[in-house]
Amino acid sequence: MKAHLKAGITALSLITATAFAADIRIDGFPDYDTQINAIKDGLSQHNVTMLKNNHGDHHNKLKTNLATGTGAGDVVLIDVGFVGSFVNAGGFVDLTKFYKDMAGDYASYAVAAGKGNDGAQYAVPVDLGPGVMYYRRDYMEDMGFDLDEVMTDWDTYIDYGRKLKEKGILLIGDAGALANAYYRFNTKEGEGLYFDADGKSLVTSERFVRAFEIAKEVRDGGMDGQISEWTEDWYSGFRDGKFATQMSGAWLLGHLKNWIAPDTAGLWGVSNLPAGTYGSWGGSYLAIPKQAKNPEASWDLIEYMISEDIQLAGFKNIAAFPAHTGTYNDASFEEPIEFLRGQKARMLFAEIVDNVAPVTPMKGDLIAEDLINQALEKVLNDGEDIKKALNDVEKQLKRRVR
Known part of the structure; x- marks a missing residue:
């Protein structure tokens, strides 16, 4: 798997390096900076930097940036809880023409949540949060429940x-x-x-x-x-x-x-x-503010970040559950997780994603x-x-x- 990811990242870096030469800044929050650092070899030729704030400050700043039309990054990371308010307030580039041929590769409910009330796609899912119950085994089966x-x-x-x-x-x-x-x-x-x-x-x-x-x-x-x-x-x-x-x-x-x-x-x-x-309990989206100087280059970066190999890398690096459903066939999904006493929990996560109903953001x-x-x-x-x-x-x- 490591070899596969390395090869995928290298190939993608060669493609995207020629796609844009602009300076691209991602505005986001932890732990996405860990993901950026982990795949920096594939980003090194793209003049990409990340401006990191804590979760609350990032979204407050972005709200101000969108209202004033200045100060936002070229690509912004958005928690799912803010997507409905942000995309319907305007301020983001319509990504429909970029994303329409790819949308079928991503969890349908997450794609729907990135759309505005006009039906256009303004934000695309980069990771998901299948809703689950964590439980202490020593208080469950070990006690006879x-x-x-x-x-x-x-x-x-x-x-x-x-x-x-x-x-x-x-x-x-x-x-x-x-x-x-x-x-x-x-x-x-x-x-x-x-x-x-x-x-x-x-x-x-x-x-x-x-x-x-x-x-x-x-x-x-x-x-x-x-x-x-x-x-x-x-x-x-x-x-x-x-x-x-x-x-x-x-x-x-x-x-x-x-x-x-x-x-x-x-x-x-x-x-x-x-x-x-x-x-769904959480999840993150990527979007391009209208104030971005080079939206085409910004999209090239987003396309890289939501590609199958980089989605798998994010899953490995920061346990960000992939929005790209093609990753669910990867062998790593059937591996037992030692922390969970050997449970193959990733299969459960994928099953939940397949069954989540779309919720209309407002x-x-x-x-x-x-x-x-x-x-x-x-x-x-x-x-x-x-x-x-x-x-x-x-x-x-x-x-x-x-």
Whole structure:
């Protein structure tokens, strides 16, 4: 495989070296800089640099750059959570003519999420986040629990949490993750996360009510640790076995293995979410701002970054799950993963990608997400009534989103 990747990178570098000679700057966030550095031999002739900011600062800066028409890189990396708001606000080059003959090689739901409301392709997927459940094997099969029974549905999963509590083990770090998983992964065809095809709010629908109910049941039952994600307490929770499960994208495997909890190798497994739910938890896109000086050269770089060989290199280097579905036939997908006690988890990741339904991105997604998160905090921490909290969100959306 290493020889194959090296050959692919070398061949691509010869092609793209003659395709453009412009200076190209990629604006992005970690861990994509690690990927750029890892494949720099294939980029060395292209005058490519990367401007790296942390996740939040990068997207805030990009928002300002697009609004003012200046300061953005030639190619920008965008988290999937920002795609709908950014592409529908304008500011990106229409990539349809470049991408239309290639789109079939990439996960269909991810391709759809990079389109604007006008149907044009403004951002293309570079990596995906198949939504999965990471679980501690020592708190599952090693304790006599049957994984399939536990994951039958959300009620059986919560029942598992009650039994763990009797043993002094938390079900999950923070119950809010359950609500996020449920409302994100149970959309109907043609819907967005927060709005229907006509732009009408969906936040008071049964999908959101049930999501909040699940989280509240876990919180009220003392089954979570109220541990915010991406904090030191969360990291130590993985290392010390404070909680039994964590819902996330496939990409969490790389973080657990490489820096969060490397000493827990063999204690983890991965499964579908309760009730066999399929969904996407994260992912990244590449786009070209209209202010880019050489959009054709910028596209040549994007085409290189989403090519099959470089997608496999990203999978190897930073555990970025490929958007290019042709990579799923690579022999590496059937290799057992030692960290997961020999489980061939990549096959599960690929199966999820094949079954994720497209979700229509909307301009008001970021506003809605912020309001929903605030409402969830009020329900979980302050005891606010679920329907009242969601009705308040809908009222605010009607004022703030046109």
